[in-house]
Amino acid sequence: VxxxxxxxxxxxxxxxxxxxxxxxxxxxxxxxxxxxxxxxxxxxxxxxxxxxxxxxxxxxxxxxxxxxxxxxxxxxxxxxxxxxxxxxxxxxxxxxxxxxxxxxxxxxxxxxxxxxxxxIGKPYTPIFDAALALAGNPDRSTVVCVGDSVEHDVAGGIGAGVATALVLSGILADTPDLAELFDGLNAYPDYTTDLFKFAD
Missing domain, CATH: 3.40.50.1000 (HAD superfamily/HAD-like)
Structure with a gap:
């Protein structure tokens, strides 16, 4: 969705x-x-x-x-x-x-x-609500929002009440101080990963 x-x-x-x-x-x-x-x-x-x-x-x-x-x-x-x-x-x-x-x-x-x-998109709640509804409204404690933006994916996931995994490549590849970015947005991911891709 x-x-x-x-x-x-x-x-x-x-x-x-x-x-x-x-x-x-x-x-x-x-x-x-x-x-x-x-x-x-x-x-x-x-x-x-x-x-x-x-x-x-x-x-x-x-x-x-x-x-x-x-x-x-x-x-x-x-x-x-x-x-x-x-x-x-x-x-x-x-x-x-x-x-x-x-x-x-x-x-x-x-x-x-x-x-x-x-x-309408992330970090605003309508997109999360729609995606969760499409998935059958699972318990939000079982859901992880994965993305490469602190402002949109991490903050949005937190606002939607789900765990977050921040991908460190993508738009953050050249960001020198992630801690400062987290502090500035008051948004801290639950997990980080260098790369995210679907298995072949």
Whole structure:
């Protein structure tokens, strides 16, 4: 289950209940033109913040555009208080050209411009609740959240009441002082591992 799927369900329910009118103009921020976040929904895509009625940040192309590109795109919508949803709050993403700003930083930018953002992915509880429901709502003491982000995976797992295992590769590969990071976020993993992969 993904946070994008949770968002899709929410939008679909809003359509059914009449809280979201048909053909709402959506400014979709994704990678390489990916429209899977809105497939089957009655949105009309717009590439312009001036006439957007909803902003959906599904991904970042921080390896293609600089932050000013997004500032120009978001500013008119944020000024008009257009609601924004971020389905991937990760602030850093790994790309072929190195770490770049993720969708979470774009959500922060939107807020800094005066808009409001609803975040759906980790560390926020809806994604954990949905994943646990899909697994049959097991006893949370038997569940481990595995990830490479202290801010999202560890803090989110703690908030959801499950154990956490921090993967030390990925975005943390070049982090010199993990203790300082743990202290700064007040989030301490139960376990650490150098690598995580599924067995062949």
């Amino acid at each position: 993904s946070s994008g799927e949770i968002a899709w369900r929410s939008f679909h329910e809003m359509e059914i209940s009449g809280k979201l009118r048909p053909n709402t103009k959506c400014l979709l921020i994704s990678r390489e033109g990916d429209r899977s976040a809105i497939e089957g929904l009655s949105f009309t895509l717009t590439g312009d913040g001036d006439d957007a009625e909803l902003v959906l940040i599904a991904a970042s192309e921080g390896d293609r555009y600089d932050i000013e590109h997004y500032r120009r795109l978001f500013a008119p919508a944020a000024k008009r208080q257009v609601p924004c949803f971020c389905t991937n709050p990760d602030k850093i993403m790994l790309t072929a050209v190195g770490p770049r700003f993720g969708a979470g930083q774009l959500a922060d930018l939107y807020e800094s411009l005066g808009g409001s953002v609803t975040r």
